[in-house]
Amino acid sequence: MNKVDSPIGVFDSGVGGISTLKVLATMLPHEDFVFFGDSGNAPYGEKRREEVQRLTDNAVQKLLKHHIKGMVIACNTATSAAKPMLIERYPDLTIVGIEPALKEAVDNGARNILVMATPLTLAMPKFQKQLHLFSGERHIETLPCSGLAGLIECGAQRLDDVRDLLRRLLSTTSGTRFDAVVLGCTHYPFVKKLIADYIPSQPRFYTGYEGLTRHLTHLLGDAKLLRTSNPDRHIEFLSSSVNPHETDLYRELFTSSFESSTQFGRPYTYLSISHE
Template sequence: MMTDLEVAGPIGVFDSGIGGLSVLKHIRRLLPAESLLYVADTGHLPYGSKPPDVVLRRSVAISRFLVERGAKAIVVACNTATAVAVAELRQQFALPVIGVEPGLKPGISRSRGGVVGVLATEGTLGSEKFRRLVSAHGQQRQVIVQPCPGWVEQVESCTFDSAGARELIASIITPLLRQGVDTLVLGCTHYPYLRPLIQELAGPEVEIVDTGPAIARELQRRLDLLGLLTDSAVAGDERFWVSGDARSAGWQFARLWRPGCLLEPLPDSVK
């Protein structure tokens, strides 16, 4: 298939903060030859509690920034931004735009008792896109939607197993378990970093669904379809931008990506 996009171009990924790194890791693992661009919009964190028009403006501005730097595809590594903005991004930009959404369909298929809990931000759960998802796949099962206030901030603090984290997660998980939930869907890209603690508190019999690997596979499929996969034995490079304080974000990236990762400030025109 003919395309104006460059095969050697990078893949652009963005999120409101460091949560999208959970998706970026799966992309890097599956597509080691691809160059990656990542924007953490930490100056506007979190998206889940922001008005939809704010999330839409940020998503368009960051996507335009990535396209101007040669991105051949964009991954919206944020459930709230996907729900609010992915349709507009696909209309504005002539390249593959891969969104993320709670893995309700696989969650339902894995549930033994038919009670599925969806853990997400208020922005995701209140969106029309999510309502359509429940309407399409949740009719034969009991779907319990659960906002998780404070979880994004807990991940951004990189304290995943503190007493405070345990109390915060237990306050959400315990009531769901009492309602018979046997499958938990992680509906925010920040939440996979809390998965070990969620699993410990929920117990080994509870299934946890994370869509990160599926997102990477869908990106690979779309690039392959367009003839845009990079065929090289050389590992792709990476660039990172943050809209907040790059220095204060350095320790987060050092822990969740790698030490010594260079973070560039997002230009003022994009902030």
């Protein structure tokens, strides 16, 4: 395969990365994608850093078998824990990773900011450095959301539990009228409306997906690896889950926002792999 025509790999610890894939697929309309969700090992946010690094490297190995030309780590925890290691280990692969969009919120003038993320993401030195940099005249609160990604991973059947957990988590904040909420886990955008129900100040939400996609586009463009046409577009979904319906969930979450879009009418290739 011509490297230009190779797909872009997208990886997450589970279903959360589908929210990133939606933006990537919209802003890069001529590219093929291979998405791997490590739902068999989700969630990552409460694991040890070394375990996250091992699982993330395993995901890269799986995606490399599909001859990917670039890699998107659509998991804040995996980006924080493993991206530097991956860049050193795979110097010939273009690698970008999603990070909490705190800078984006600050650049847009937000003064009272809530950052929702997994415990490991919030504890990593890179985020702590950014938090220290932007604090001061701004009010920035962090909210470790233990268990939230795991519940979202279960789909609609745990929706009531998601509501209960969000209510408990958000009741622990200071009561500040937040004008910005940074969703520092790719699972969280799927329940953004539920989060908004418990924050009466109607804040603006930040994910960082558009900036991530622009950065990837710039890197692939510099490497002359961007496609300019693709009449037979393919998006593959892979999962490590033993649940045979896991990729059906991936497909449902992905296509839900594209049902009226002709560019996503067909084709897709849906592929499931067994848990190893």
